[in-house]
Amino acid sequence: MPLNYADAVTASPAAPQKSISPPDLFFNEVTGDIKPLFKHQETFFYDYAFQPLLQQKYSKEGPFTSTGDINGDGLEDFFIGGAFHQSGRVFLQQPDGSFSGKELVTGVKNEEDLQSILFDADGDGDLDLLVAGGSTEFETSSWFCRPRLYLNDGKGNFLPDSSALPINYTSKSCVKAIDYDNDGDLDLFIGGRCLPGKYPSPVSSFIYRNDSKNGQIKFTDVTSSIAKDLQNIGMICDAIWTDFDNDGWPDLVLAGEWMPVTFLKNEKGVFKNVTAASGISDHTGWWNSIVAGDFDNDGDMDYIVGNMGQNSFYKASAQYPVRVYGGDFDKNGIYDMIPSLYLPDRDGAMKEFPAEGRDDLLRQMTAMRKKFPDYKTYALATMDQVLGPEERKGALILQANDFQTCLLKNEGNGKFTRIPLPVQAQLSVINGMVAEDFDGDGKLDVVLSGNDYGTEVTVGRYDALNGLYLRGDGKGNFAAQSILESGLFLPGNEKALVKLRGAGGKCLLAAGQNKGPLQVFELKKDIHTVPLQADDVSVLITYRDGSVRKEEPVYGSSFLSQSGRFVNLDGPVVSVEIKSAGGKTRRVNP
Secondary structure, three states: OOOOHHHHOOOOOOOOOOOOOOHOOOEEEEEHHOOOOOOOOOOOOOHHHHOOOOOOOOOOOOOOEEEEOOOOOOOEEEEEEEOOOOEEEEEEEEOOOEEEEEOOOOOOOOOOOOOOEEOOOOOOOOOEEEEEEOOOOOOOHHHHHHHHEEEOOOOOEEEEOOOOOOOOOOOEEEEEEEOOOOOOOOEEEEEEEEOOOOOOOOOOOOEEEEEOOOOOOOOEHHHHHOOOOOOEEEEEEEEEEEOOOOOOOOOEEEEEEEEEEEEEEEOOOOEEEEEOOOOOOOEEEOEEEEEOOOOOOOOOOEEEEEOOOOOOOOOOOOOOOEEEEEEEOOOOOEEEEEEEEEOOOOOOOOOEOOOOOHHHHHOOOOOOOHHHHHHHHHHHHOHHHOOHHHHHHOOOOOOOEEOOOEEEEEEEEEEEEEEEEOOOOOOOOOOOOOEOOOOOOOOOOEEEEEEEEEEEOOOOOOOOOEEEEEOOOOOOOEEEOOOOHHHOOOOOOEEEEEEEEEEHHHHHEEEEEEOOOOEEEEEEOOEEEEEEOOOEEEEEEEOOOOOOEEEOOEEEEOOOEOOOOOEEEOEEEEEEEEOOOOOOOOEEOO
């Protein structure tokens, strides 16, 4: 219908919009004030030259951030990792709240830092540094993927110790510390990420027991004897040590690609995979991140697990899963992988088709040119025609049926209920997460960061998330806050997100982005933060309404992140009980 000026009418003036002034914001960006000057410098690497049908790059996942009092002056510092040929940097907090940075190593650095952990490896009272190497930039079993331990001299200077750790060349994703055997020292979980050139082959993850004595640091790989289920468990993106069944022993929860959120129960130092009894074992996804929190104030730990989201070409459900097929299908000695998804055919019926175009498939497998001589034959071909029964023999076939970022509500006895987060949390990949009572109402909130710019070009990068603050209601429900309400604006290729204590006890959030600068935000509200001791494992906070919230001050939480070990005691707090790894308890005045 054509438009005619003669038919135009004057519209009523729009109702005035409520303006939100700066005092109403929860956070202020303070990067320029405290000067933690760091910009991640990613080295270009073309993963698709080796596996053209990958969904994303695995050489573009940093940087990570780890926090702690590195030089023992009572102020919280942090370390942020560097890419290939870029040194990580140690940032020491100054009395005025600013940060002074220095490089961890000098000279040529060939490793790609994937995650680190600040923890007391040798029991001398200061924080040592473990850096895990990874990426697909290197060949399988590359020296550059080994974990590296740096010992602290007590003043924030780190020296490498090349003999403390077992030899391990697996491309890694994460490292987390806990005293899993309750013997008084910190042990390690190290997550295996991928097998370069052979995606989606599963890789192993590892548990290292701390056997250090008399100042001599030694970690022993005890995976085969206490955690056999970690052998070729999958492609791990994140993990968390947590007592999900409240029996006093730290368990292990894993998040990874093409797998369910996986629960390993600690049975007095031996780990058993109990995922099948969790109630959510049938939800397989591209789980990328996990953070713990007692989001319903009932005294046990719930979990938010970051996923792919629902704003992508890839759509997954129980009826129509996304799949990946792996194997040497054309028998030429090169490992092939083909992703698939369900799409309507010419008659509108849902059929499983290859996800990528003919040109990319031929780059992976030139033998397919005979089977699909033109674009039309390939466009009409379902996966049954792309890979016949003979080609599928011995193939690795994985599937994902759930791409929603969710809350896993702990129902007790190792069982969980899956509750999707609001739609604003489904706009992109979720990476860094921090759970904290930011508004001081006695109910846990969560801040999320995300995006991924390393995706395959025909799919397009995942860049729709600008950071998100979700306010919790203490019952497991969340309300999304706009940028104008929260003051958080994280529009980049965001990775790690951590909290740390700034000058005067202020709560800070530090966000690292791939090929971008570090950003720091300050919580405007003054909250009562209490630092925790190195061996504290749980905090029980009782409120006036009788509810009890449990917190676990872990060494490492969410994707590439290790937040500061402190507790916020704002709000209607009646009592606080803190428990150490040895079982001792103490009370703190709220």
